[in-house]
Amino acid sequence: MFEGRMAGNAQPRTRMENSGLSVSCSLSEDSKRNEGLEIVMTHNCLLDAIRNGDLICLGGGGPVGEEQWTALKACHDRQSGLWGLRCGNKITVIPQYREVFDICANRAAVRFKDGRTGVVDKSGVLMVVTGCCRRLRFLKGELLSVAKEDGSDCYTDLKTNRTYQERPVVFS
Numbered sequence: 001m002f003e004g005r006m007a008g009n010a011q012p013r014t015r016m017e018n019s020g021l022s023v024s025c026s027l028s029e030d031s032k033r034n035e036g037l038e039i040v041m042t043h044n045c046l047l048d049a050i051r052n053g054d055l056i057c058l059g060g061g062g063p064v065g066e067e068q069w070t071a072l073k074a075c076h077d078r079q080s081g082l083w084g085l086r087c088g089n090k091i092t093v094i095p096q097y098r099e100v101f102d103i104c105a106n107r108a109a110v111r112f113k114d115g116r117t118g119v120v121d122k123s124g125v126l127m128v129v130t131g132c133c134r135r136l137r138f139l140k141g142e143l144l145s146v147a148k149e150d151g152s153d154c155y156t157d158l159k160t161n162r163t164y165q166e167r168p169v170v171f172s
Contacts, residue, residue: 072108072122074100083110085122093124101136107158109136109144119144119158128161141170 041049070088077084077095084095085108099111106122117136119128128144130136135147144156145167155164 072103072106074103074108082113085120085124087122092122093120096124102138104138107138109138117146128156128158130156139167143168143170 072092073086075084075086075091075095076082080095082095083097083100084091085093085100085103096113097110098113098115101109101111101117103109107119107127108122109117109119111117115132117130117133118126119130119136120126130144130146133146133148135145137145137147139145139155142158144158146154146156146163148154152165155167156162157164157168
């Protein structure tokens with residue numbers, strides 16, 4: 001089994017094994033079965049996780065004291081060239097979109113195989129159909145910016161599903 005550690009020509013193996021850094025947290029009785037699990041991440045991700053306090057307690061269900069929150073992300077299938085959606089390491093929507101424009105919370109603005117565009121939730125359920133356009137982008141205040149094929153822009157309120165030709169002012 002490959003562990004991702006390689007001793008270079010100049011460094012003995014014992015030095016490589018003792019120079020690791022680990023982050024741990026106490027596990028509950030129910031989560032003792034997950035004791036052998038590890039989280040592998042890059043140094044940049046680790047630094048961001050430490051700064052944001054997003055360290056995950058394995059077996060505890062998520063970040064210490066909270067439910068586990070994983071961001072929705074796009075995943076690309078190299079064979080088909082299509083895009084899908086995933087939460088953490090779990091693929092929630094198999095690759096079926098030609099393009100993923102933007103992702104906000106648990107929604108994604110996508111282009112379907114037939115060229116139409118729309119907004120889907122994290123499980124792929126269609127929420128808003130915008131027809132054909134060049135670009136979709138989520139804005140602050142539950143707004144969706146739609147750049148049409150003719151170059152004009154319009155805005156869709158995702159709460160009410162109403163479309164505006166000018167950007168509406170959102171009061172929070």
